[in-house]
Amino acid sequence: MSVAILTDITKCIGCLECVAACKKENNLKMDVPREWQKMDGLSAQNWTSILSLPDNHYVRKQCRHCIDPACASACPVGALHKTVEGVVIYDNDKCLGCRYCMMACPYGIPRYDWDQNVPYIRKCIMCYQRLTEGRQPACTEACPKQATIFGDREELLRLAHQRIKEQPDLYINKVWGEHEIGGTSVLYISDIDLGFLAYQPDLGPQALSRTTAPAMNAVPFAFVGMGAVMYGINWVIRRRMNIGKDGNKEGTHE
Amino acid sequence: MNRVQTTKTFLWFILGLASAVGITRFIFGLGATTNLSDATPWGLWIGFDVLSGVSLAAGGFVITALFYVMRREEFHPFVKPAVLTAFLGYVAVVVGLLFDLGLPWNIWHMIIFWNPHSPLFEVGWCVMLYTTVLLLEFSPVPLEEFSRYARIRNFLMKFRFPLILLGIMLSTLHQSSLGSLFLIMPFKLHPLWYSNILPIHFFVSAIALGFMMVIFESLVSHWLYLKDSETDRIARLAKIAVWVLGVYFVLRIGDIALSGELGLIFSGSWEAGLFITEMLVSTILPVIIFSIPKLRYNHRWQWVGSIMVVFGMVFNRINVGGLTMIRATGDIYLPSWMEIVVSMGVVSGAVLVFMFAIEKFHIWEERPRHPEAYPFAPAAFDRASGAWLGSPLMAAGTRYSLAFVFSFAIGFALIPDTKIHSEGAETIPVVRARGGDTLFVDGNFNNYGVTFKHLLHTEITKNEQGCATCHHMNIPLDKNSGCWECHKKMFTPTDIFNHDWHSSAAGAAIPCRVCHPAGQQRRMETAKKCDACHLDLFVQNSPVKADGYMAVAYTDAMHTLCVPCHVKKATELADKPDLGLCPACHNINPPQERLELLKYGRTERSLKPVILPPQKSSN
Structure with missing residues (x-):
């Protein structure tokens, strides 16, 4: 089973209960505006946030827990990895602080403890400690309007399509996170376009780990190939020089 | 003071500033010293120190390939300085990286925790191995000074060719893999730079830059130590470099043409301007300069051409490393002076070690006379007046120490209190209701x-x-x-x-x-x-x-x-x-x-966050 969260933008009332629950569950400190923060409300102390858009639209922002996460593919030591449940979790003890995951994420989610001298990457881990206990994440539990719900990904997808089918006038006929960059475990249905959550409105269906895969697969061949080519060139040149030397010898034979 | 002494004093001065900032960075963290942010997590220390540093150190593998593999004997005088530059360059990259990493004491984790999917993992391993290989390649030179290590030296000399071959193979991998790092950011990187063959761009440009760094370094040594200039040899090297630069140019432009984005170059956007500048400085003008034999054999034009390529390629790495992502991230990043000082300090340290090695070891055919006593060293004791003038060597050492200590203090004095102690929080005075x-x-x-x-x-x-x-x-x-x-x-x-x-x-x-x-x-x-x-x-x-x-x-x-x-x-x-x-x-x-x-993005500081700060749970 692969877990997921479905957020229905039309149902969210922007009460920030999910944010409060997240802070409580993960023992996050009070946040103050820092000069290194983005304007979207996420920070090392805020793992989920509500974006307030006009006409009472509230969009909850959090880690998308991609099926094939770019961050986990980028991390050189595997500090970020996708669990069997489908959650992207982070290991403090492995991380070396290169921040390649922050560069790689197409949604710009991972945040950094810039103010600490022992900094870590911070992002939503879908309350992994609760999942292992068989409970749902704090945010979905706290939501008073069932705007964000937790469940099996397949079931939630079915539910999302069903809702869109029932009210085609209300919803845009798209489930954000179903296919883009290989699919994500945090899904959205909405009556407004949610393209602004990523760096580009349309991310395409290809998982980002596939972009580096050809280059990485070519590595052993490049290594051996370069060695072989260099040795070959050297062998040919050496041979020629030897022949030249022999020829000279013959020519200058006393 | 002669040129060498002036340069060294300056380098020690920068090193002092950098030491002060470096200590501050480790005590107070990245936020207190850099302008990095959640939108721009990689800044100058990656763009210049790592990406450019590795490419600038490409001279080592290019020249060894030319001399040992292709057997171009005429380039022998370039080999030892190039390998030394490469070795010091890689050490500088690692030192620079230690400042940039959030948890630098975990850098060895790459050895035991593997993620072979990550280009950075591959780069990390190759840099580790190649630095070791370079050390082994270079160590016969200092070992030559000590007769008791002759056996070790002979042992290393026996394995020189395999080592050089291994060095070339490792360089191929990580020079290109630095480009692969950015393949995972198709949405951030501007299409004029993003390409599926970004690794090949990086590799070819690194070879060209390797040639130019060898030329540049030879010219600098000539200027610094009043050495005989090697104009003819440089010209011959430049002739090969022109071909590589040509290949690079065709690759870049051809790649953009194939993806049908040629129009972007002339779109008049800010990125288009960056691209045109970059290509002109790094490739087109140097190719023109070095294709004309008259200019190629001209000492001054050699300076101009090599500096252009060096700056142009560093500019390219900075463009790829973040400058052209501004449109996507919406975050305008300018490095803080502390970042710039640390980058300069790392380079200064490497140059000082280079100068030390040049003066102490048999790297050039002819060792430079002791520069501290060069060219007109005064006598330690003036017979006429009976005054003790002090050894010129000591005088130079005192000057360097003074420069270092002085700038170290200045560095600490200049570090802004507000940035360090506010923990980045914005102090916003309250307007009364x-x-x-x-x-x-x-x-x-x-x-x-x-x-x-x-x-x-x-x-x-x-x-x-x-x-x-x-x-x-x-x-x-x-x-x-x-x-x-x-x-x-x-x-x-x-x-x-x-x-x-x-x-x-x-x-x-x-x-x-x-x-x-x-x-x-x-x-x-x-x-x-x-x-x-x-x-x-x-x-x-x-x-x-x-x-x-x-x-x-x-x-x-x-x-x-x-x-x-x-x-x-x-x-x-x-x-x-x-x-x-x-x-x-x-x-x-x-x-x-x-x-x-x-x-996205933080904007000007005067604009306050729109999102209300979330509260602790109300019950």
Whole structure:
């Protein structure tokens, strides 16, 4: 089973209960505006946030827990990895602080403890400690309007399509996170376009780990190939020089 | 002072500044010293120190390939300096990386925790291995000085060709893999730079840059040590480099043409300007310069051409490393002076070691005479006057030490206190609530405040504690102080006890013993409380208990006061179930013009966050 969260933008009332629950569950400190923060409300102390858009639209922002996460593919030591449940979790003890995951994420989610001298990457881990206990994440539990719900990904997808089918006038006929960059475990249905959550409105269906895969697969061949080519060139040149030397010898034979 | 001494003094000066900043960076963290942010997590230290550093050190593998593999014997004088430059370059890259990594003491984790999917993992391993290989390639040179290590030297010399072959193979991998790093960011990197063959771009440009660095380094040594210039040899090297640059040019332009984005170059956008500048400086002009034999054999044009390629390629790495991502991230990053100083310091350190090695070891055909005593060293003892002038060597050493210590102190003095001690928090003074019966409470004046019906609340609280429900403290000589008079800052606490005023003769002139009991340490904890003297400081019956000398942040004060009561009322009043939720007070709908800010990026500092800071759970 692969877990997921479905957020229905039309149902969210922007009460920030999910944010409060997240802070409580993960023992996050009070946040103050820092000069290194983005304007979207996420920070090392805020793992989920509500974006307030006009006409009472509230969009909850959090880690998308991609099926094939770019961050986990980028991390050189595997500090970020996708669990069997489908959650992207982070290991403090492995991380070396290169921040390649922050560069790689197409949604710009991972945040950094810039103010600490022992900094870590911070992002939503879908309350992994609760999942292992068989409970749902704090945010979905706290939501008073069932705007964000937790469940099996397949079931939630079915539910999302069903809702869109029932009210085609209300919803845009798209489930954000179903296919883009290989699919994500945090899904959205909405009556407004949610393209602004990523760096580009349309991310395409290809998982980002596939972009580096050809280059990485070519590595052993490049290594051996370069060695072989260099040795070959050297062998040919050496041979020629030897022949030249022999020829000279013959020519200058006393 | 001669050139060498002046240069060394300057380098030691930079190194001193960098040391001060480097220490600060490790004590206070990245946020206190850099301008990096969540939107731009990679800055100058990656773009210049790592990406450019590795490419600038490409001369080592290019020249060894040319000399040992292709057997171009005429380039022999370039080999030792190039390998040394490469080795020092890689050490500089690693040192620079240690400053940039958040947890540099975990850098060895790459050895035991593997993620072969990650290009950075591959780069890390190759850099580790190649630095070792370079050390082994170079170590016969210093070992030559010590006859007792002759056996080790002979052993290393026996394996020289396999080592050089391994070095070339490793360089191929990581020079290209540095390009692969950015394949995973197709949405951020501008299409003029993003390409599926980015690794090949990086590799070919690194080869060209390797040639040019060898030329550049030869020219610099010539200038610095008044060495014989190697104009002919340089010209021959440049002739090969032109071909590589040509291949690079065809690759870049051909790649863009194939993806049908040639029009972007002439679109007149900012990125197009960057691209044209980069290609002109790094490729087109140098190719023209070095294709004309007259210019190629001209000492001055060799300077011009090699500097152009070096700067152009560094510019390319910086473009790929973040400069062209600004459009996607919406975050304008300018490195702080501290970042620049550390980068310069790392380079300075490498150059100093290079100069040391040049002077001590057999790297050139002819060793430079001791530069500290060069060219016209005065005698240590002046016979005519009988004065002791001091050894010129010592004098130079004193000068370097002085430069270092002096700049080290300057560095610490220059580090801005505000950046380090504010922990990056913005100190926003509170604007007092305006209005009469209805107050508009908006501490940071961004139009997202609360319309507070003061009259209504006085009526509601009439049967409870009245005004004391909220007003819990009056500043001396006042009867009803407003919130903003103590809670002076929006998101940071305010110190409301003015110790200096109480103790100083110009102020209240109260002797210490009045507050600090005799026989005890004079500390805040043991001192008398404020209300021992200021009898009417705290409002009687107020449920709000203020203690300590710090007033909490304005937002904290407001929320901890209003929210619990609202939540309680929400359960009591059947007709107002939403009273405990944020929209009951806040009108969260932002004006249209601020929507752009919501998307990405911090913008100017004057623009305050649109999102209300989330609160601790209300129950």
